[in-house]
Amino acid sequence: MLRFASLASGSDGNCLVAEARDATRATRVLIDCGLNLTDCERRLARLDLAPADIDAILVTHEHGDHAYGVFGFAAAHNVPVFLTYGALQALRDEGKVVEGVKVNIITSREPAAIDAMEVHPFTVPHDAREPVQYVVSDGASKLGVLTDIGTSTVHVEQKLSGLDALVLECNYDLDMLWAGPYPKWLKQRIAGPFGHLDNRQSERLLSVIDRSRLKHVIGAHLSQQNNKPELARAALARAMNCEESWIGLATQDEGFGWRELV
Ligand SMILES: [Zn+2]
């Protein structure tokens, strides 16, 4: 059994929890932790989890909204951290690595096993040192998480084909971004090939992958400044050819509640 939920999603902090369960054990990981320790603990409790329930933290990349709380949580609760060599070096350069925390280097070339969970990191184009995103599995069902990617690639589309659940970035609406208050350099960064996906890019990505097994599609990492939930939801619903109400959305304050794949 695989289930997952989000503690927070957006430019102020991202944190997702995934749990793989077999006959004898349950393995729970955080994917990113862009929250401070108190906030993370409080939001875990909302999902009926204690920090001691977390077996590992998987990091996508070093940006603060994903990595801010990683080493603090890991040190406080003796949890190992899985990340790429590039992400580790970037966090070390910023003084964010806490000595004594168990660190496991992962690469997009080979999957990792954490007890009952299979972890498949894959490379994405984003303006970080060695960014990856993840597909996790209990051996039967697969969940893909894709945020912080400037442009889709064939590699990414292969990795996301045949999933049972997908959490997909819908960062901005292109017209809202250009008409909005951000400085020009920031608009160009967000909309550039190493920035983020807008609603139309996410719609296109979803429309080209194998969607035949998808039971959950959730829009994530929505900009509060440059997007509207209804625009993101409509874009993903067009790609799925489904009712808009079927599409889930992750929010900054609430994330989203447990979703289950049996
Ligand atoms: Zn981000």
Ligand SMILES: [Zn+2]
């Ligand atoms: Zn980022």
